[in-house]
Structure formats: structure tokens, C-alpha cells
Amino acid sequence: MFVDKVSVELRAGDGGNGAVSFRHEKFIDRGGPDGGNGGRGGDIIVVASNRQNTLAKFRFQKEIVAPSGKAGAKRQKAGRSGQANEVFLPVGTMITDLKGNTLADLVQEDQKVLIAKGGRGGFGNAHFKSSVRQTPRFAEKGDPGQQIKAVFELKMIADVGLVGLPNAGKSTLITSVSNARPEIANYPFTTLIPNLGVVDIHDSSLLFADIPGLIRGASLGKGLGDEFLRHIERTKVLVHLIDANSEQIETDYKVIREELSAYKIDLSQKPFVVALNKIDSLSDEQIEKQLKILKKAVGKNAKVIKISALSRLNIKPLLEEIYKNVEQYTSQQEEVAIDEEALVRITLDESEKSWEIKQTGKNYQVTGEKIEGFARRTDFENYEAVARLKNIMRKMGIMHELGRKNAELGSKIYFGDKSSGYIEY
Structure with missing residues (x-):
């Protein structure tokens, strides 16, 4: 089962208590305090892994716990620290608290983030011995571990997102250009989970994501809703796929733009390419008529390319245009990153x-x-x-x-x- 959003409670381990103890051995008078320190509580660490592709295992596992540290003992023996609990999550998982504050954003393989810190172990009474306090009869308690109510949200990291109304041919296109093999059929919402496919072009590999079909009102919860749009929040370029057989081709395009704009993050600002699909089912005259209507609706905002995903007609020009847009976006982001590095941010600790x-x-x-x-x-x-x-x-x-x-x-x-x-x- 594909699950891309879950709520969990994270409980790091408590620190162990320090010990109150005095050395009692034969022939050793006034041995003094020898209570050891408590062990540190175990941390909870999240790890990004490409071997994970869903959050399904957390659907019923609502608590993630790390072991507590052990108490200190006599003869200044420190308690054993709790072992860290490493939690493996899919690359692309964002972790927030209930207020929406970002705690971690796992964007690359093997990335590790300490998400909940274990409590510090308490000092034993041996720690407090001094020239003025030679026989301390107290020790510290261990600190409690951090407890966090968090939300895990999977947002796939793809270069290109395919969006369009149901049956526009998104699954056929991703099959045509990549190694993906999604279910394809002629009924609404064939795609119920995002499909991924890799496209090799110009010594580069682009990751494509096929997002389940939009309908008018998806942002209001109609159909599948707009929940799957979270998977194109991180994409660099969008491809708007339009069915050439539609009798309202301009309206179809506007619905896509409106739903992208209505999403909580305005996705309509992303670079995009428009593909008029299924032209193999129309005459040349019909194709030119539909193309003219669509180009007028799109204007100068993006390039419109006529294709047939099924017969692979004009697929190469489409991929070239997508690649050009991805390269432009990447270079712009690198310039922004360099500018940000020059900034000095002073914040209160x-x-x-x-x-x-x-x-x-x-x-x-x-x-x-x-x-x-x-x-x-x-x-x-x-x-x-x-x-x-x-x-x-x-x-x-x-x-x-x-x-x-x-x-x-x-x-x-x-x-x-x-x-x-x-x-x-």
C-alpha cells in the first residue's frame, strides 16, 4: 500500500539517574563518595534511504521509541547509554511538528538527522566531591528525552512532473520515454499512486513523476483531491499533457493552471512545457485546429509541442525542450545558492x-x-x-x-x- 503522510510520536530515551554510594572496603578508612553517573538516553535518528519508497510501515506504528540510559552504580561505574534508534525513511521525506515547523528534510541517500535527543545522564555523588563538600549525599536525576509529535510527509524528488486531466495519456508517456511500467486503462484515475521513470538524455538522467489526474475542483477535495500535488512541489519543470481529442481543449488547459495555482504552494510559477497528446487519432486539419486553439491559450508562457505518446511521434523534440528547461532552472538555482552563501545571518541562540x-x-x-x-x-x-x-x-x-x-x-x-x-x- 502506498502511504505518503503519517503522524507519529517520537520519544527519545531518558537519561539514567546518578548513584549515591560510598566506598566501603577493608583497610580503607573514609573511602569517600563513589557513585557513578547515569547513562545517556538513546537518540532518534532519521536516515534517508532509496530502498524505502513509502511510509506504509508507520500506518499502524504510531510511536518510535529509543531506549533509556541505565542508572549509575557504586565504584564510580557509569550506567550504560541507550542505543540510538535509526529510522529509515524514503528520500524526499519531510518531517514537521504539529505547528508545521520543519524538523528535517531528507533529500539525499544516507542523509542522517538527529530528530529527538536523548536525555543527559545525571551525575553521581562522586562528581560533587570537593574540598568543601567531601561527602555529598546526593546525586542528579537523568534528564528526560525529547518527546515530539511529528508528521512524516513524503514528497518525491523528481526533475519533471507530468500533470493533466484523467486519460490525457500521462502513464503512456512515462512508459514511452522511460523504464516505468504503470497500469494503463481507459477510465478515470487509472493512476492511484505517483509513478516514477528515469529518462537518459545528453549524458544526464532525468527522473519523471506521473502524478494522478487532476479535475476541476481538486483543490477543494473533489476526485482524488490535490494531495498528490505534494509530489511535484520539488520538481524543476512541469509537463502539461492535453488530450487532442478533447472538445474543450482551452478549458482543459485552464483547469490545470487554476488547480496548480490554487494549491497551498503556487505551483503555476514553475517552468513548464505543454504537450498536445494523441495526435495520431486526428487528421492533419484537426491537429492544426486544436494546436492553434491551445497555442492561443498558452500564449508566450511556454512552448507547445504536438506528440503521440503511444506511437512515440515527436517524443525527441519534447524531451529536448524539457531538458533545456531543466538546465535553465538548475543554473538559476545555483546562482541563487551562491548569492545566499554571501549573506551573514545573525540570530539569537x-x-x-x-x-x-x-x-x-x-x-x-x-x-x-x-x-x-x-x-x-x-x-x-x-x-x-x-x-x-x-x-x-x-x-x-x-x-x-x-x-x-x-x-x-x-x-x-x-x-x-x-x-x-x-x-x-
Whole structure:
């Protein structure tokens, strides 16, 4: 089954907790703390693979999980880190969060992207030994792994996209010019999944995609809808295939242009070539009549070529025109890429953002990535661990700011989303 869009939940592994332990061996007096650090949680890494061509395996697998790190142990033994979970996806898969923000765009074979990061392991009490704290009786908890609700969307990466109304002959054309062998029949929506074919021309290989037929109103969900148009978002050039036997040839062309324009990304701006197909079924006089009507509708926007995909008539001139457009598009994109490289973009690193304090009644909420991380790793049941957190807050200036806000003795101080715990002022 061809599946090109799925929703999944990604859960990277949690970090292991640090250990609280003291060395107890014969003849060794005051052995000191020897609790090891927790292991790191496993990451989730997505890998682009040409061996995958659908997202069908995620139709029922709604969760992708990486193992958590193990807890530290005595004798300063670190916990084992969770193994990374590599998820293989088809080349052309775009991953977004539920707000539509792009997390990864897999555009080439073996491309790897760390999509969900495993949690950091907590430090054991051996880590906190110092000249002033010789017997620390606390350790850190491990950080939770990242959890992301994501959408995998497959957008095929083809050089040329074939679009046209049902039965315009797209499947016949892709069979005629390439190694593709799609199902061909004389009824609407014969093609229910995009077909791909490779065309060799001038020492180059162009990948063609045959997109399921459009109808008027596809952008409103009629017929197969316009969902399959996502597969030509990345194409360089489009071929508009028009059936020469149609009695409303100008309308057919306009429907294609309107539906491409109505798509969420205006696909009508892409370079295109128009092919008047099935001319072998018409007389010379009829061909010239239809060609004249179509050229008038197209104007100077694109070249119109009359062909017969079935008998391979004028296929070579069509491929030459397509190749010329692909080359022009590629050179233009390279110029844009060079211009963009010259730009220097300065952005604020959100991870370095400081803290903020919000007052709610007598209580306070402290937010900020760094302090929230310390709070998550703190065992709030352990007096020494809480004392360490307060010391960190003092060094960061948080305690001073709470004093300026007239925090009262016993006021509760929460962190982030309040799930980690609280301390009293």
C-alpha cells in the first residue's frame, strides 16, 4: 500500500539517574563518595534511504521509541547509554511538528538527522566531591528525552512532473520515454499512486513523476483531491499533457493552471512545457485546429509541442525542450545558492536565553532552559540536592531577584511547567 503522510510520536530515551554510594572496603578508612553517573538516553535518528519508497510501515506504528540510559552504580561505574534508534525513511521525506515547523528534510541517500535527543545522564555523588563538600549525599536525576509529535510527509524528488486531466495519456508517456511500467486503462484515475521513470538524455538522467489526474475542483477535495500535488512541489519543470481529442481543449488547459495555482504552494510559477497528446487519432486539419486553439491559450508562457505518446511521434523534440528547461532552472538555482552563501545571518541562540521570574500570589515560577535543566535533575526529597540547587540559583542571581520582588519566607518557587518540583524561599 502506498502511504505518503503519517503522524507519529517520537520519544527519545531518558537519561539514567546518578548513584549515591560510598566506598566501603577493608583497610580503607573514609573511602569517600563513589557513585557513578547515569547513562545517556538513546537518540532518534532519521536516515534517508532509496530502498524505502513509502511510509506504509508507520500506518499502524504510531510511536518510535529509543531506549533509556541505565542508572549509575557504586565504584564510580557509569550506567550504560541507550542505543540510538535509526529510522529509515524514503528520500524526499519531510518531517514537521504539529505547528508545521520543519524538523528535517531528507533529500539525499544516507542523509542522517538527529530528530529527538536523548536525555543527559545525571551525575553521581562522586562528581560533587570537593574540598568543601567531601561527602555529598546526593546525586542528579537523568534528564528526560525529547518527546515530539511529528508528521512524516513524503514528497518525491523528481526533475519533471507530468500533470493533466484523467486519460490525457500521462502513464503512456512515462512508459514511452522511460523504464516505468504503470497500469494503463481507459477510465478515470487509472493512476492511484505517483509513478516514477528515469529518462537518459545528453549524458544526464532525468527522473519523471506521473502524478494522478487532476479535475476541476481538486483543490477543494473533489476526485482524488490535490494531495498528490505534494509530489511535484520539488520538481524543476512541469509537463502539461492535453488530450487532442478533447472538445474543450482551452478549458482543459485552464483547469490545470487554476488547480496548480490554487494549491497551498503556487505551483503555476514553475517552468513548464505543454504537450498536445494523441495526435495520431486526428487528421492533419484537426491537429492544426486544436494546436492553434491551445497555442492561443498558452500564449508566450511556454512552448507547445504536438506528440503521440503511444506511437512515440515527436517524443525527441519534447524531451529536448524539457531538458533545456531543466538546465535553465538548475543554473538559476545555483546562482541563487551562491548569492545566499554571501549573506551573514545573525540570530539569537535560544539555548543561551536567561531566566525569568513570574509571580502568582505568594508563589513564584522561574523559567529558563538552564535553570529548568538543573531543577529537572534535582531530587527534591534530598536536602543536600535542594541546597545545591539553591546555591546555583544564588550564583545565577535568581535568589537576589526574588528578594527584590519581596518574596516571603516559605513562598514556593516552581520551575518551568511545575512538573519537576518546588523549593521554599
